[in-house]
Amino acid sequence: MRVGLIGSGNMARAIARGWSDPVLCTDSGSGRAEALVDELGGDVADSNVALAEEADLVVLCHKPAQLEAVAAEIAGRAKAVASVLGATPIAALQAAYPDTPVFRLMPNTPVEVRRGIVCMAVGPGVERDLEHKVDALFARLGQVVRIDEKLLDVATGVMGVGPAYAALVVEAQVDAAVRLGLPAAQAAELASETLAGTAALLAARDYDTLAVRREVTSPGGSTARGLAALEAGGLRSAFQDAIDAVLGGARR
Ligand SMILES: NC(=O)c1ccc[n+]([C@@H]2O[C@H](COP(=O)([O-])OP(=O)(O)OC[C@H]3O[C@@H](n4cnc5c(N)ncnc54)[C@H](OP(=O)(O)O)[C@@H]3O)[C@@H](O)[C@H]2O)c1
Incomplete structure (x- = not known):
């Protein structure tokens, strides 16, 4: 599964280091995407649109405030979306990415050394096969914990911070x-x-x-x-x- 990271900041870097695969990523101009590619190999995509078209799974690693702006670029192009955005419910992800399989994840920074926790809530209607693939992908970073979405913010207050x-x-x-x-x-x-x-x-x-x-x-x-x-x-x-x-x- 080809994965693309939108955002190349602290969380994206920790996830990418944990996977240790060549990355496909973007940033908003800081050069952090280039730095990640220098470290791990792979490509900086020309744009978020190019990334979404190339990736089987787009991992949103920007800040929650950028949800709408990024979705305005790539909704309809992204095949599946996994968000690590804090305090951003599945309903908001579905509204931003209609008719797209969505996952809400909350990782912590020890994913970098594959000792992380990744809390996961799955959006409605996601096919089993895709769910298994996303689960397996994030299980490479530590422990994936399925959690009732209502409790994901509380979980963040324990494991995210x-x-x-x-x-x-x-x-x-x-x-x-x-x-x-x-x-x-x-x-x-x-x-x-x-x-x-x-x-x-x-x-x-x-x-x-x-x-x-x-x-x-x-x-x-x-x-x-x-x-x-x-x-x-x-x-x-x-x-x-x-x-x-x-x-x-x-x-x-
Ligand atoms: N840090 C943690 O421990 C942690 C834990 C769990 C979840 N999270 C979540 O992870 C997300 C990122 O947090 P962070 O700490 O990694 O923040 P960060 O270091 O500020 O990184 C944010 C990244 O998003 C990029 N970005 C912003 N707008 C963009 C756009 N339009 N297109 C492409 N890239 C864009 C930024 O680009 P530039 O580099 O150009 O500024 C930056 O690379 C947040 O939603 C946060 O809630 C963080």
Whole structure:
């Protein structure tokens, strides 16, 4: 299946690097499409129209605000459309691309290293064969998770923004450790690999967060003191506020 990426920014680059195939892509003049082709091979299409005519699947990797403008160019030409646009429902994709199979996807940036999550909701009337092909294509980037479209924005508040949260948690731990003398690079490696290892352990424990926490937390011990300090610092309510902020922004 020939895939074309409209937009060559952060998300398109992460997806293309994950696939590591020669790309077919466009941008709006920044030169980022050329840079992606320099890195991975392939072609910058002469226009969005040329891309849509060549591709079997057009992946929309521009910003949500550009939905109508891009659709005005390529609707009727794109054979199938997969959108990674945040907060853009299937109904909006169908309105922009009538009579075209549409997929609503929400990937996160670890797709670049094939450890991503790609949440997927499929538009009505999409043929099974195409659905399987799109599923298999994105499964090369990590885990494809089918999700009720009504919950896709909430899922985004966990997995779409999650890499930024995880990076901030590592950064905060590094700052704390540096203050007490650990070299920054070493602290970053320790914190990052602990996150990765804990993710694997959580998967092995059926994502039972309490079990994993209890295994580290002796009564009255150092981890218990650390966790109490994080709770007193408002960690849980900060995450509540964060997801509200993410979803509030999405609705605007
Ligand atoms: N970043 C993430 O972690 C993430 C996660 C999930 C979903 N998303 C979604 O992915 C989409 C892109 O986000 P991003 O972070 O990659 O943004 P970005 O870095 O700003 O990239 C947007 C790309 O779209 C291109 N573009 C804009 N108008 C265009 C047009 N008319 N024709 C062709 N290309 C056009 C831009 O071209 P120029 O390079 O010329 O400016 C740029 O390459 C958004 O809809 C976002 O909701 C992002």
